[in-house]
Amino acid sequence: MLPGYAGTILRIDLTQDKIAKQPLPAEMAHSFIGGRGFVAKTLFDELPPQADPLGPENLFIAASGPMSGHFMPASGKTHFGCKSPATGGYGDSNLGGHFGPSLKYAGYDMLILTGRAPQASLLVIEDERIALKPAGDLWGMGSIATEARLKAELGDAYQILTIGPAGENGVVYACITHDFGRQAGRVGIGAVLGSKNIKAIAVKGTGSIPVADPKAALTEGLNAFQAIRTKPGFTGWTPEGTAGITDWINRVGAFPTRNFQTSYWDQHTQINGAAILRELKITDKGCYCCPTPCGKYGKARTGLGDVYVEGPEFETISLLGSNCLIGEISEIAYANYVCDELGLDTISAGVVCSWAIECYEKGLLDRETIGRDVQFGDLASVVHLLECISRREGIGDLLAHGVKTAAQKVGQGSEAFAIHVKGLEWSGYECRNAPGMMLAYMTSDIGAHHARAWVLGHDLAGSSGSVHDLIASKGKRERLPKSEVTGRAANVIASQHLRPLFDLLGICRLQFMELGFEVEHYERLFAVITGNPLSWDDMLAVSEKVWHLTRSISARELQGFGRAWDYPPERFMAEPIPDGPNEGHCISRAEIDILLDEYYDLRGWDRNGLPTAATLERCGLKAVARTMATWACHGDG
Amino acid sequence: MAVSIHIADTIRSVVPALPKQVTVEISKEKTLHEAALEVGVPPVLIVFAIVDGVRKALDEPVGESAQVHFYGTMAGG
Numbered sequence: 082m083l084p085g086y087a088g089t090i091l092r093i094d095l096t097q098d099k100i101a102k103q104p105l106p107a108e109m110a111h112s113f114i115g116g117r118g119f120v121a122k123t124l125f126d127e128l129p130p131q132a133d134p135l136g137p138e139n140l141f142i143a144a145s146g147p148m149s150g151h152f153m154p155a156s157g158k159t160h161f162g163c164k165s166p167a168t169g170g171y172g173d174s175n176l177g178g179h180f181g182p183s184l185k186y187a188g189y190d191m192l193i194l195t196g197r198a199p200q201a202s203l204l205v206i207e208d209e210r211i212a213l214k215p216a217g218d219l220w221g222m223g224s225i226a227t228e229a230r231l232k233a234e235l236g237d238a239y240q241i242l243t244i245g246p247a248g249e250n251g252v253v254y255a256c257i258t259h260d261f262g263r264q265a266g267r268v269g270i271g272a273v274l275g276s277k278n279i280k281a282i283a284v285k286g287t288g289s290i291p292v293a294d295p296k297a298a299l300t301e302g303l304n305a306f307q308a309i310r311t312k313p314g315f316t317g318w319t320p321e322g323t324a325g326i327t328d329w330i331n332r333v334g335a336f337p338t339r340n341f342q343t344s345y346w347d348q349h350t351q352i353n354g355a356a357i358l359r360e361l362k363i364t365d366k367g368c369y370c371c372p373t374p375c376g377k378y379g380k381a382r383t384g385l386g387d388v389y390v391e392g393p394e395f396e397t398i399s400l401l402g403s404n405c406l407i408g409e410i411s412e413i414a415y416a417n418y419v420c421d422e423l424g425l426d427t428i429s430a431g432v433v434c435s436w437a438i439e440c441y442e443k444g445l446l447d448r449e450t451i452g453r454d455v456q457f458g459d460l461a462s463v464v465h466l467l468e469c470i471s472r473r474e475g476i477g478d479l480l481a482h483g484v485k486t487a488a489q490k491v492g493q494g495s496e497a498f499a500i501h502v503k504g505l506e507w508s509g510y511e512c513r514n515a516p517g518m519m520l521a522y523m524t525s526d527i528g529a530h531h532a533r534a535w536v537l538g539h540d541l542a543g544s545s546g547s548v549h550d551l552i553a554s555k556g557k558r559e560r561l562p563k564s565e566v567t568g569r570a571a572n573v574i575a576s577q578h579l580r581p582l583f584d585l586l587g588i589c590r591l592q593f594m595e596l597g598f599e600v601e602h603y604e605r606l607f608a609v610i611t612g613n614p615l616s617w618d619d620m621l622a623v624s625e626k627v628w629h630l631t632r633s634i635s636a637r638e639l640q641g642f643g644r645a646w647d648y649p650p651e652r653f654m655a656e657p658i659p660d661g662p663n664e665g666h667c668i669s670r671a672e673i674d675i676l677l678d679e680y681y682d683l684r685g686w687d688r689n690g691l692p693t694a695a696t697l698e699r700c701g702l703k704a705v706a707r708t709m710a711t712w713a714c715h716g717d718g
Numbered sequence: 719m720a721v722s723i724h725i726a727d728t729i730r731s732v733v734p735a736l737p738k739q740v741t742v743e744i745s746k747e748k749t750l751h752e753a754a755l756e757v758g759v760p761p762v763l764i765v766f767a768i769v770d771g772v773r774k775a776l777d778e779p780v781g782e783s784a785q786v787h788f789y790g791t792m793a794g795g
Contacts, residue, residue: 313724313768313771313785313787314726314768314787314789316768316771316772316773317766317767317768317771317772317773317787317789318766318773318789320773323793325765325766326765326792326793329765329766329791332762333762531793532793535791535792535793537791538728538729538731538732538763538790538791539732541732541760541762541763541791542732542733542760542763595728595792595793596726596789596792597726597727597728597789
């Protein structure tokens with residue numbers, strides 16, 4: 082028995098229709114903790130090198146963490162992993178809701194799918210009973226509609242994952258949806274599930290999870306909930322959720338606008354958290370055991386129709402909103418709903434749509450190719466593109482490959498404003514005057530994603546010798562001085578260990594990272610739940626190990642992987658921001674090289690950005706170092 | 719008027735010299751922005767302020783408040 086864990090890995094070979102239940106190795110739990118750690122370990126060990134991301138040989142992994150499903154704040158996270166169809170490298174993404182806890186109550190820490198089902202299928206897991214059922218009648222349905230139907234047929238006790246048409250059709254930024262609005266959005270995990278002919282997974286668990294010290298766990302859990310209630314930040318933050326940062330992001334000139342042409346938009350007050358409360362919200366919606374429900378469930382009324390939708394969160398406001406110049410919160414919510422139902426990641430979809438519209442404006446894509454006139458600020462244009470993408474019709478077949486590949490095919494300079502790193506579209510923060518955050522995006526292991534490291538505050542503090550007079554007051558658009566690029570790597574690396582640690586544990590980071598819930602609670606809870614008294618620093622060391630491992634996986638999977646994959650789009654290095662607080666700023670290629678050199682040196686990687694054998698061995702990855710040597714793809718030294 | 723000002727770790731991680739909590743004498747006409755400057759918190763780092771349990775904008779006056787909390791940079795989900 083492994084306290085904290087369900088204790089079993091569930092493996093299903095969909096091609097052979099074989100089910101295997103394997104005890105969770107104690108060594109794996111101790112060395113990789115859970116969640117993202119389990120995903121990385123399994124992909125390195127079991128993914129056939131050079132596998133086709135949408136072929137039957139790719140793995141689809143769902144993994145909870147040791148703290149998932151326990152009585153403590155926000156313990157509802159589930160991690161998903163695969164070889165990413167968006168990047169061809171390591172991929173993971175996570176969602177909240179209730180799926181991971183239910184999987185553990187059914188008895189499983191991990192679910193690993195291999196092969197391909199012979200027909201469209203629904204996977205049903207009810208404790209020890211596993212069934213693969215024909216689901217041809219669900220194929221083609223929207224994600225939300227599918228979940229609603231399965232809830233009606235199976236019952237509310239089932240927690241359900243679904244994909245939409247985008248996942249069925251191999252769109253490389255297709256997502257998984259759960260709980261009517263929670264997504265594992267990134268890296269194309271929905272396309273991998275679709276490639277295995279799995280339309281949905283339904284889980285019902287009625288068991289329990291062993292705990293090392295149940296009495297102490299109950300006490301610590303209660304203490305944690307009570308401590309959170311005393312935090313004033315929660316009362317201020319919870320009403321608007323993540324959308325509450327919109328005004329601030331705009332104020333500091335980091336708001337992606339018009340396909341990242343600029344970083345400030347006057348209409349931000351029409352699409353911020355207050356606008357959600359004013360125009361959309363019906364109720365708060367939280368995940369498993371969450372005392373700070375950040376989901377905002379509401380009704381959007383637009384000229385295209387009325388919809389009920391969870392969201393939009395800040396990332397969606399940024400990429401489907403300001404970046405497409407959609408200036409009404411109800412219209413952003415409508416586009417959010419369309420993405421949810423079609424099974425598209427709102428971040429990548431927003432970047433792809435804004436790129437396509439800019440191509441049209443510049444004459445690189447014409448009306449005949451796109452199927453209609455499209456323009457920034459027009460909801461119908463965005464919805465047209467989203468629908469084409471999900472069905473891969475017309476222009477959608479090009480855009481379904483993601484902005485990197487689409488730009489390579491269109492050419493004519495469009496690569497310069499295809500906003501991505503490694504093929505993953507850039508999320509909601511413009512960084513031409515935020516070099517630390519730029520570096521975080523460049524070196525994120527899945528591509529341009531914000532959740533791996535967050536150092537925007539350090540960038541702002543470092544943009545002047547005296548930070549006290551940077552901006553005189555709210556609403557003023559004073560120009561920020563240019564940020565220095567040196568000395569950024571250490572904070573980025575620390576953040577890359579800290580934030581993903583929550584993805585190992587299977588809990589939400591918002592309470593700690595954003596609102597100051599004390600780390601001591603997590604240490605005590607981990608100890609009484611697992612019986613393993615790891616310090617926070619011990620856990621951070623595991624998180625560092627996983628970081629080197631994920632980089633090694635991408636090095637193995639991608640021909641020529643290394644430094645060249647870490648550069649930001651040309652726009653950020655060639656086009657100064659035209660207006661707003663960061664007017665006139667951009668970052669040069671020479672400055673990018675300074676950032677990368679400093680980062681690689683501190684990481685213990687070579688100057689091509691590959692972990693050295695010495696670094697891998699220092700972190701307990703000797704076997705990885707040996708394997709990488711056979712592939713001749715780790716660094717020297 | 720004595721006001722207790724609390725500074726979140728998200729700000730203190732950027733400006734480590736700042737205290738977790740400080741009590742200052744400040745007139746009620748001053749704005750939260752001015753109060754932040756008075757205790758050495760860069761206003762640009764404040765995403766939101768909570769005053770006696772209620773979220774306030776930085777250009778609002780401190781008023782008769784007793785407890786002010788400044789929260790710092792955070793990712794959007």
